[in-house]
Amino acid sequence: MDLLAVACLSLAGCLVSYMLRWVLEWRSQRCYMLHYECYKGRDEMKLNTGKCAEVVQRNKNLGLEEYRFLLRTMVSSGIGEETYGPRNVLEGREENPTLPDALSEMDDIIFSTTDNLFRRTGVSPSEIDILVLNVSLFAPAPSLASRVINRYKMRDDIKCYNLSGLGCSASVISIDLVQRLFKTCKNSLALVVSTETMGPHWYCGKNRSMMLSNCLFRAGGSSVLLTNDPRRKNKAIMRLKTVVRAHVGSDDDAYSCCIQMEDKEGYQGFLLTKYLKNAAAKALTKNLQVLLPKVLPMKELLRYAIVRSLKKKTKGESSGGGIGLNLKTGLQHFCIHPGGRAIIEGAGKSLGLNEYDIEPSRNALHRFGNTSSGGLWYVLGYMEAKKRLRKGDKLLMISMGAGFESNNCVWDIMKDLDDENVWTDSIQRYPEAAKVPNPFKEKFDWINDETLSSVRIA
Template sequence: MTADPSMQPLTLLLEHKLAIAALLCCTAVAVLTFFLSRPPRVFLLDYACYLPPTEHRLSFEVCEYFTRKSGRFSLKSENFMRGIYAKSGLGDETYGPPYVFRDDINARLSSGIEEAQRGAFSAVETVLGKTRLDPTVIDVVVVASGVFAHVPSLSSMLVHRFGLRPNVKTYNLSGMGCSSGAGAVDLAARILAGDRRIKNALIVATENTSLSWYSGDNRSMLVTNCIFRAGCAAAVVTSDGRRRRDAKMELVLALRSHYGADDAAYTAAFQEEDDEGNSGFSLKKELVRVAGRGLRKHVEEMAPKVLPWKELAIAVAGKLGVGVRKPDLMAGFEHACVHTGGKAVVEAVAEGMGMTERMTEPARMTLHRFGNTSCSMVFYELAYFEAMGRIKEGDRVWMISFGTGFKVCSLVWRALKSSAMADDNPWKSCIHRYPLKAW
């Protein structure tokens, strides 16, 4: 009797059912392993920037008064700082630490602690409220402060203030300068990616201008008095996929480069004492050159990960000597938060990256309105974009910052929703005056 041809597939299945079951089981295990081994996606749930009170605005007039009242500077140094301030790009609405506006103008440890607490407590309270997170669900705390290190640590200060869990993991980044804010995000993201049980990380980027004021006559150390201002930002990043719909952005790439093996890079920005024993931060003449060289190397490493194939092909053709134009290094992003280290730094980055004035507008306007707030600066720039309503869903935002050592740190975000002005946005009361026509 001839077998029915239509029954042959069923017969084969029955004869090899054990092998097929094993194959299906292995496939299921492979798929499950693939998804479980992939690092979780990291989202920027929200952030907040500290806005000091109006009475702490550090106008040019207040700077002049404070400098002369201290009686610690020669007329030559006063004139030098006046010239630096005039061409710094800073406006009259930046902010200084509380002690500057008091009768006792001597900064003490308590002055630094007060400045840190005012900024950090305000920013953290705001961001926890915006994200609707109870402090007890915070798994990781990363605090970045370029120059201020307090005992107990700043992260311990936050654990105490907000009643965080006993098993919360805390980290402090100090001595890393302006790049430590972006570095803190990178560290938090790596911790979240390494353990799926850890879901929420609180990041605080703050600087302490109270204890970094220089009271001598060394010109390379006087510059910091003219450009650094008070500021703080807090952010919550999460790997909890259930909060994706609430998140602002997804972290696409984090890259950090350290060029400290080079002598010029290592000493370009350095804390030291002058000949009279006054402590301060020396910004050497080589700083802009070091930053430009470091940026080029950093971008060369980052480019293959963010640029479209067309621009990569143009770059390769250029190296082979057959290129018709230079690759567009900004083709991988719609927006950029450029390091607001100073007017010269912004201009150097713009020239090196081929940025238009519109691309550097957020950096220039942030420098004018808030000054160099060190490690929190990129968040004030992000707030500018949101105040202007420029970020659209799907846009990529590049944050780039430099730090002592010498370091370059990049964060690339993809917007999950179009931006809007938040009630706590630090630009809310003044955005109608920006951008400035002259800078």
């Protein structure tokens, strides 16, 4: 056999080996979503304008200026009056929360969503191989994940993970963890539970930067069922395409822009600083630099590179706002974390999205508030309720959270989605690409300095 033949056989062997390794790696990274469930509170848990005013007036630490600031923040928050509050706050016990209060709040959210998930999918708790539960601000012993295992009497060989301190983007981190575990856990089922405890962390002081969390954060959460079992592929609604995580916590301003702390009077709360917007932009930019080349077509990437190069030659540097890429060449839907009106609008502008694209996030914030790590799934539920999600579409989830970090993922939609969900009884009140009424503006925007004093005394 001559040298050419040997070389050809060697090359062919290398190609076969490479393709086999690629196929095996691809198979090991399979991650399908079977279903998801979002929490929906009872009507008596709704924080309407009247109850919000009562809660605010109970805070005797507020002076006239703080009271006015809080009302203005509520008016401009983008929050509606059907969001859900924790029981101890609604009952006037926000200054003295108890451990049973926190556990009761978690039980209601976690078990209602997992009960519904098991019922709708037909999966038994005993079939779960991996459990990942994330709650940032509450870490009792035994862990909340252990509480789930005890409630459902799950198997003793289950792989259990209880995550804390990861903020609003913990749900995507949990999905990334599951995908990595799937590489060594074949034909498995994973349950991801994402929520946050509001009751024990209601801020009762007068620091303006810490009062913001009371205006935005609300009770909520989600449970998601994932699998890498090819036998369940036909039942899946979405397939995970890629996950990218970026962390800018080495920057002191970014690290401290969203942080749990005590104020000067000893009141515990969550501080949100003015640097939050810059930190979010920095983390999101670093994330998209890695993620977008994986999901956008080569034609769009080449167009962007050429245009950017020409701009540098003619103007010395790239100009204009936004990232310059047309995301809609490879993505059809955008789940932006409903953390606040400024975050949603800022992300939409930088990504070149229009009102239709950010409508689901804007309305999820209005209807359910900022539900921390569970927020993305309310946005997804809105899209499904509006019958936007069709087989073959690609969906980008954009999450940002304390650290500061941006954790994003892309899903391939495997079937048309139109199941009933938490939006079923309210979706008709949210018309396409239209601004919904602001009840706080209607009821509080008329307040001026003179009337404010009398309202505060009353």
